[in-house]
Amino acid sequence: MAHEAEMAEGSSKPHPPVKIYLQVLFLLFLLSTVAYFIDLMQMAMVIKALLLISIALMKAGLIAGYFMHLRFERITLVYVLVAPLILLIGLVAAVMPDGRSVLLSRLGL
């Protein structure tokens, strides 16, 4: 409890060492290169999409977590920032069927 109260004042925020930043940077390069070559390879669209989306989410997690320090902030801030983004899934789910039906009407089906 006392420790939590201390954290709430924001006085004892740990700063990661430079080594961590360089490791994250290396991982970002690696993931981008992998994504580039996955794109050039021939494979089923579903597998490719799943791989590319997971790589994008991993990169986003690394950038937000380490470069933007989210891993070292209070969990309440993380919830406030991440929870609303779930609505974006709803947005995509809402507009994609519309695009699909426009395509069907364009093709005269």
Add this chain to the structure above:
Amino acid sequence: MKAEETLQAAWSGGRSPFAVSWGKLMMWLFILSDAFTFGGLLAGYGALRASSPTWPDASKVFALHIGGQDFPLLLIAIMTFILICSSGTMALAVHSGYSRDKKRTVLYLVATILLGLTFLGCQAYEWSKLIGEGYRLWHTPGGPPQFGACFFTITGFHGSHVLSGVIYLAVIAVRAGRGIYDQRGSYEGVENAGLYWHFVDLVWVFIFTFFYLF
């Protein structure tokens, strides 16, 4: 019980529930709203692409022609590399700010600005190349006009964020150089600018994935 204690410690009143300064909280909320703007643009792109019978192959449209050979998406890969590098130098600038190292903070900020300008140069080259080939906001040679609309809107919006970021960082670098953050005893101005810059990189991850790779 642990969760309850944390909740009470954070929300029972008398202290900031997020344990960050107002400036940082406001920057985070701005970033959240900006994430929705880009989310809206990308969702719109998804719907437009789903409604088009054909879509140009991005790895061909954005291929770079060097020495009689086509390299698919090479320029975009270089741009991604530059932006990740700039995020790295920005992280180092923020890190130098924590240890109140004025000289290094300014140095890394300048490096970040230069990388940002290089990115913008690459984008200017890409735009003028495509415009030269007949791509317009309302027209795609041999393809649905939605492609041109999505390309110029999304990359233009992102590019204007990079440009704003370069100006923002230049202001911060001048302020850091003048010793304003030393006087205040806090380099938080650098940290908040860093949040914005990393966000611009974060958005590029999704534009790179959904617009260029898919």
